[in-house]
Amino acid sequence: MSDLKELIRQANETAVNKLKNAQPYWVDIKPAHEVLGIDKYTLLHAGPPIAWEDMCGPMRGAIIAVLKYEGLAENDEEALALAGSGKIKYEPCHHHNAVGPMTGVTSYSMPMICVLNKENGNYSYSTINDGTGKGIRFGSCGQDTVDQLVWLEKVLGPALKDVVHTMGGINLKMIISQALAMGDELHMRNNAATNLFVKTIAETLCEVVENRAALTQIMHFLTWNNDQFFLNFAMAANKACADAAHGIEHSTMVTAMARNGVNIGIRVSGLGDRWFTAPAADVAGAYFPGFTAEDANKDIGDSAIMETGGIGGMAIATAPAIVRFLGAGKYQDAVNYTNNMYEITLSEQDQYAMPDMDFRGSPIGIDILKVVETGISPIINTAIACKRPGVGMIGAGISRAPLAMFEEAMVAFAEAHGLQ
CATH class of the missing domain: 3.90.1700.10 (v583 domain like)
Structure with missing residues (x-):
């Protein structure tokens, strides 16, 4: 028994040090199908495994939205029928080195935040925060929600990709550490972290986005009543840290x-x-x-x-x-x-x-x-x-x-x- 206690102590020391010493950097934005290995008929969700018939209302709503977003359904009725038909495969985000806030629903075309743990060499992923209002993370499924997903894919995602490529990566742990000293706890309060993030990328963002109207849209999205924008980056960072210790x-x-x-x-x-x-x-x-x-x-x-x-x-x-x-x-x-x-x-x-x-x-x-x-x-x-x-x-x-x-x-x- 004493031998096992010592093995546990040593193992836990190794694990927690890997968790503490990880160095998560935001390095890219890529489509979900490229980094998660999923097809259009595979949807990821938050939490442990769950079947469609057992899902809660918000998660079902998010799935309706993404089936329309991916062009697999024309309306809510078609989406509901497809979701329960057995043709859609549901898997946890965690099974694909990913994490998603609230419903966590993630699909084929979504732009993903790609984080590299430079200490361990492992990658993790998260969707981009879909803003205030009718977001899929809370189960919204109207046309405005679908339109927002398209905008993230076509406008914000490519802009952020150009930003991070130009900057050569961003140290997320540094932003998290600074934000904690400024009154964030990084789960339900990301005010400081989001401001630090926007400040970090602002100059490069203005350089890489040539379309002024698009730039205005992006800056409005990042700065107007969207203090939780950084959460998805922080989640991917913590996932990269935790996976290194698994x-x-x-x-x-x-x-x-x-x-x-x-x-x-x-x-x-x-x-x-x-x-x-x-x-x-x-x-x-x-x-x-x-x-x-x-x-x-x-x-x-x-x-x-x-x-x-x-x-x-x-x-x-x-x-x-x-x-x-x-x-x-x-x-x-x-x-x-x-x-x-x-x-x-x-x-x-x-x-x-x-x-x-x-x-x-x-x-x-x-x-x-x-x-x-x-x-x-x-x-x-x-x-x-x-x-x-x-x-x-x-x-x-x-x-x-x-x-x-x-x-x-x-x-x-x-x-x-x-x-x-």
Whole structure:
């Protein structure tokens, strides 16, 4: 037993160091089919695997939108019939080294943010944030949503590709670190990060986009009420970091945590690609006027990769401005949340120093052993989607990852090592 404990300690030290030392750079924009290996009849989604008949309303709405966007359906009725016909294959984004916010629905033609972890050599991917209003990440499926997807593919995607090629790549970890020092926690608050990102690319963007009307559209999209634009870049960055730490024998560190609106699942570094799942949690938070908890969908999205990588809910204490928006109580409650997260993590990310915590590094490396031992589960900062397709975001809050899936992973780990 003592030998196994030492093997676990060494494995976890290796895993968390790979997570901490990763160097994610944005290096390209490419179509999903080129980097994810999918055809037009394969759609990716957030969270662990799920069948069409089990999907929540927002995810179904997003699928209706992308089937029209890809030209596979003329209208909602055709899209619904095709979606449930058995001709469409549904797979998690995580199975393709990708992540997607909220519904996470990703299709053949979408431009993908390509991130290279220069420390480990692995790539990760995410869609481009589709802006405020009727986005597919919240399940919207109207013509305005389809038009926005076309604009991302035809206008913004090519412009960003030219920008990053001209600049030779952008260090995303540097932007994340700076933004944390400016009041972001990088999950539900990306105000500073988005501003830093736009500032970084602005000059080059003006150089590469020759069409003035297109440039005006792009700048409006990036700067008008779209503070969450950087989230997708941060998600891809954290995915690249976490994937580098996956597959280390004997490690009990979580390398993926994702929700599909029905279930939530985790993957553990030393337990292969198996998902350990539980029913998705209700989100405790604050609602926009006219909405209540009765309107809310269960927790949804791959964006819990932020907490997996030591930010988001893990670093909520560094984002005082977001506390009331999340319905999280007083600022001291946010400090208490972050302090609790140190009890279930393997290390501190010194590169993510939090001014409001006396520059202590953020808690990083969720350990299933510590979660089960303490009974403390990770918190996840998140948006709240309406359970009805097409309505969109109706609030924001905090959810708790269910203990049951950590206990299931613990049992699997024990069985894998001959323990009863």
